[in-house]
Amino acid sequence: MHYTSVRNLCANGAAHLAKGPIALIFAEDDVELDSTLRHHIALNFAKVVALMPATFDLPGDIAAEVVRVDHDTAGVDGHISAVNALIAAVPAGSWMYYCFNAEYLFYPFCETRSIGELLHYHTEERRDAMLTYVVDVYAGDLDRHKDAVSLEDAWLDRSGYYALARPDPNNQHHPKERQLDFFGGLRWRYEEHIPAPRRNIDRIALFRSKPGLTLREGHTFSDEEYNTYACPWHNNLTAAIASFRTAKALKRNPGSTFDIPTFKWHNSAQFEWHSRQLLDLGLMEPGQWF
Structure with a gap:
């Protein structure tokens, strides 16, 4: 259609x-x-x-x-x-x-469980949104893959990820509850080429519709509960999006492309295209879903 x-x-x-x-x-x-x-x-x-x-x-x-x-x-x-x-x-x-x-959703056990099963369980936990980490992937050989995109030669950073408390503009003395700004990957290593508001790797990519709900800049929503990483009483499921988007942009941008002969460094690992690798690296969370 x-x-x-x-x-x-x-x-x-x-x-x-x-x-x-x-x-x-x-x-x-x-x-x-x-x-x-x-x-x-x-x-x-x-x-x-x-x-x-x-x-x-x-x-x-x-x-x-x-x-x-x-x-x-x-x-x-x-x-x-x-x-x-x-x-x-x-x-x-x-x-x-x-x-x-050039972005690919992964969630715990996605090789054997459908997206419907994932979201049914998340709904039972009274959650209306799910945090996803946008994990930068990049071609290992930029001479062969000029746009930094290759499914067969994809790599990711296995370390260098961190989180900071998310400031609350309405309360200077206390950050937002259960909200963090997450960083890492190419946006952290090449931050001089990335505008500060776009360095986060968190995105509320999975969510339930409701009247009046709106998506805002920065991949967050008008309902602050949607922007939380977990409920108050235990950890919840999170997912990951393997994304060539940043690598592609850095190689297309004339201001950065000549500064980057390769994205690989000592903490690069070949991407296995499997949820187990992302779970082992702590780039998504199974919560109570086993």
């Missing part, structure tokens, strides 16, 4: 938005768009919505599996208005997810 705009989807696509979880994939360019869509289709989302420029092509088998929406993702926050329009259009309580091309 093909819609000419997000507004057109919201007005005429009720059948495609009736049941979650719904994945929204924003195509900033066409790099690994096919593999991104295939990855999320394989996780068994009820619907995968591809928001992309009308000039982009999709293979026939993928086009038959996704809801295509013409959408210009240009600009730093070109996704926010679309996410908010779709939050208002889907039934209240629907689970939703968003990411960009």
Whole structure:
């Protein structure tokens, strides 16, 4: 199914938005768009919505599996208005997810459990959102892979991640409750090329719709409870998004590309494309889900 705009989807696509979880994939360019869509289709989302420029092509088998929406993702926050329009259009309580091309969602035991099983358990724990860590992955050989993207030669940082208390502008004496700013990966190692507001690696990428809810800049929501990493009484599930997005941007940016002959360092490890590696590195949390 093909819609000419997000507004057109919201007005005429009720059948495609009736049941979650719904994945929204924003195509900033066409790099690994096919593999991104295939990855999320394989996780068994009820619907995968591809928001992309009308000039982009999709293979026939993928086009038959996704809801295509013409959408210009240009600009730093070109996704926010679309996410908010779709939050208002889907039934209240629907689970939703968003990411960009060349990003791949992983969660504990995702090789054997569906996204629906994950979110059913999370709902039973009375959680309406899930923290995801955006884990930078990058090509090991930048001479062969000029845009820093390679599924076969993907690497990640195995250390260098940390968290700081998130300041509360309304309370200078106490940070926000159960909210942290997480850092690490390429945005930490090359922070001189990354604007300070965009150095975080945390994203509330999985969430339930409700009336009045809006996505804000910085990948957080208007409801502060959505931005927490856990409930007050125990740790909850978290997930990870393996993302080439930062590596791609650093190599495309004329101000940084010549400063980076390689992203690999002594703490690089080859990415295994498996949830166990991310769990072992502490880059996601199974909580009480075994």
